[in-house]
Amino acid sequence: MASTLGHNALLVTLLALFVKLCCATTPSPTDYAIQQAEKLVNSFNLSPKKPVNIIHDEAVKSAELVESRFTFPGLVDPPSSNASLADLGHPAGYYPIKHSYDAKMFYFFFESRASKADPLVIWLSGGPGCSSSVALFYENGPFYINNDLTLRWNDYGWDKASNILFVDQPTGTGFSYSSDKLDIRHNEAEVSNDLYDFLQAFFQDHPELANNDFYITGESYAGHYAPALASRINEANKGMEGIHINLKGLAIGNGLTNPELQYQAYIDFALDNKLISRSKHTWIIDIVPQCVEQIRRCQTEEPACRDAFSTCFEIFTGILNVAGNINYYDIRKPCEKKDDGCYDFSKVDNFLRLGTVREALGIGHIKFDSAKSCSDPVYDAMLNDWMKDCQPFVPPLLEEGIKVLIYAGEYDLFFNWLGNLKWVNAMPWSGQKGFVAANNNSYIVGGKEVGSIKSFGSLTFMKVYNAGHLVPMDQPEVSLQMIKEWMSASLVKV
Ligand SMILES: *[C@@H]1O[C@H](CO)[C@@H](O)[C@H](O)[C@H]1NC(C)=O
Ligand SMILES: *[C@@H]1O[C@H](CO)[C@@H](O)[C@H](O)[C@H]1NC(C)=O
Numbered sequence: 045m046a047s048t049l050g051h052n053a054l055l056v057t058l059l060a061l062f063v064k065l066c067c068a069t070t071p072s073p074t075d076y077a078i079q080q081a082e083k084l085v086n087s088f089n090l091s092p093k094k095p096v097n098i099i100h101d102e103a104v105k106s107a108e109l110v111e112s113r114f115t116f117p118g119l120v121d122p123p124s125s126n127a128s129l130a131d132l133g134h135p136a137g138y139y140p141i142k143h144s145y146d147a148k149m150f151y152f153f154f155e156s157r158a159s160k161a162d163p164l165v166i167w168l169s170g171g172p173g174c175s176s177s178v179a180l181f182y183e184n185g186p187f188y189i190n191n192d193l194t195l196r197w198n199d200y201g202w203d204k205a206s207n208i209l210f211v212d213q214p215t216g217t218g219f220s221y222s223s224d225k226l227d228i229r230h231n232e233a234e235v236s237n238d239l240y241d242f243l244q245a246f247f248q249d250h251p252e253l254a255n256n257d258f259y260i261t262g263e264s265y266a267g268h269y270a271p272a273l274a275s276r277i278n279e280a281n282k283g284m285e286g287i288h289i290n291l292k293g294l295a296i297g298n299g300l301t302n303p304e305l306q307y308q309a310y311i312d313f314a315l316d317n318k319l320i321s322r323s324k325h326t327w328i329i330d331i332v333p334q335c336v337e338q339i340r341r342c343q344t345e346e347p348a349c350r351d352a353f354s355t356c357f358e359i360f361t362g363i364l365n366v367a368g369n370i371n372y373y374d375i376r377k378p379c380e381k382k383d384d385g386c387y388d389f390s391k392v393d394n395f396l397r398l399g400t401v402r403e404a405l406g407i408g409h410i411k412f413d414s415a416k417s418c419s420d421p422v423y424d425a426m427l428n429d430w431m432k433d434c435q436p437f438v439p440p441l442l443e444e445g446i447k448v449l450i451y452a453g454e455y456d457l458f459f460n461w462l463g464n465l466k467w468v469n470a471m472p473w474s475g476q477k478g479f480v481a482a483n484n485n486s487y488i489v490g491g492k493e494v495g496s497i498k499s500f501g502s503l504t505f506m507k508v509y510n511a512g513h514l515v516p517m518d519q520p521e522v523s524l525q526m527i528k529e530w531m532s533a534s535l536v537k538v
Pocket of ligand 2: 496
């Protein structure tokens with residue numbers, strides 16, 4: 045998920061916003077407006093104490109940190125699941141990133157509960173700067189965390205259909221770290237190079253998995269990461285660089301890929317869902333042309349990217365101000381944890397802080413500056429990347445038969461399904477006409493209609509019903525069937 049808004053840009057945005065809101069009646073922001081702005085800033089958790097993993101420990105710097113096997117302490121094995129712990133390998137560890145000063149990338153790896161011949165999947169959470177552990181323990185990993193911080197099996201973990209990697213990236217996210225601030229990343233070229241280096245190190249260690257089908261998956265800001273990484277791998281494969289990676293597809297849930305179309309879609313989604321009205325909220329709608337113009341300029345002029353970010357976020361914050369206390373990741377729900385992105389994921393932070401867990405993972409001796417699920421400095425460092433259009437990575441992949449699945453929970457405002465459908469329809473490729481004209485079919489799980497789906501050639505779009513931003517959390521069974529059928533090429537039955 046996204047850690048939402050950056051510090052300074054947000055403050056500027058909010059001040060601009062409150063000036064706008066207030067100025068019809070008063071000449072300057074009132075105390076009340078400032079208070080509200082501060083409340084909103086706090087609600088996005090913008091002042092963490094020690095926010096990024098830069099370590100200064102010589103002993104750790106020189107240590108060889110590699111993969112080790114571990115068993116989570118406190119795993120409760122319910123009788124409903126007959127898996128024996130001894131059957132399961134759970135490696136976790138670090139790979140040093142080759143083209144970096146000192147970056148070490150942390151990952152969990154879970155072998156398939158079904159067959160080692162299942163595809164290899166890499167999962168990327170968004171942010172930028174959110175640990176993939178959030179997805180691991182709340183969405184599609186093998187375990188959920190109980191209230192007493194023991195674990196229970198997730199019957200719909202994606203490890204039932206794949207060998208799956210959960211990676212903390214970019215550097216500074218989660219347990220990934222460096223001793224050198226120059227390893228903090230700013231754009232997709234840097235991010236995808238690091239992930240490529242990570243995968244090369246992984247395959248070096250696991251040559252037996254290099255022949256498995258390989259899929260890139262993720263959500264939210266992975267709408268940027270996944271196309272960039274897929275393209276990086278595809279180019280490397282063609283250039284005979286490194287170990288060949290058997291890339292078969294990429295899947296993105298509620299992603300941000302084409303900001304120009306997706307920021308316009310905020311208005312459509314908000315109107316359709318009656319969060320705002322066309323007659324009363326023209327001042328929000330009127331921001332759109334400037335936002336679009338700045339996003340366009342950002343594609344070639346770096347300084348325009350920050351302007352675009354502040355201007356376009358006014359659309360989002362404007363809608364939120366009108367809509368009241370909604371969870372922008374799931375508009376059916378109130379924003380419950382106001383000081384931390386609406387959802388309460390503190391169980392992950394608490395679990396990963398347990399001494400027993402850190403010992404099991406072999407990281408007990410590393411003193412992190414932070415062990416938070418989302419890092420704001422990593423987010424801030426990527427701000428100029430936010431408005432970059434990552435759609436152009438996709439057509440060359442489709443033309444080569446690499447499958448692309450864009451799916452979206454219908455109640456997410458943040459990177460909503462409408463915006464995703466718009467960019468997918470607008471994307472020029474040889475199958476564009478066929479895709480736009482393709483039938484909208486119902487998607488059925490357990491005899492129930494759980495979504496709508498359209499597909500043409502290698503491209504599939506799916507709208508998932510009764511789900512918000514985090515589809516595997518809201519609809520675990522649907523998400524497992526979706527990914528399983530998509531990987532085995534039988535998602536649309538016509
Ligand atoms: C667990 O084992 C029992 C007895 O062998 C069997 O009846 C049951 O179906 C199994 N459950 C699962 C989830 O495989
Ligand atoms: C497909 O049709 C359903 C039912 O009318 C609708 O809710 C859904 O939004 C449509 N999906 C797409 C991708 O247009």
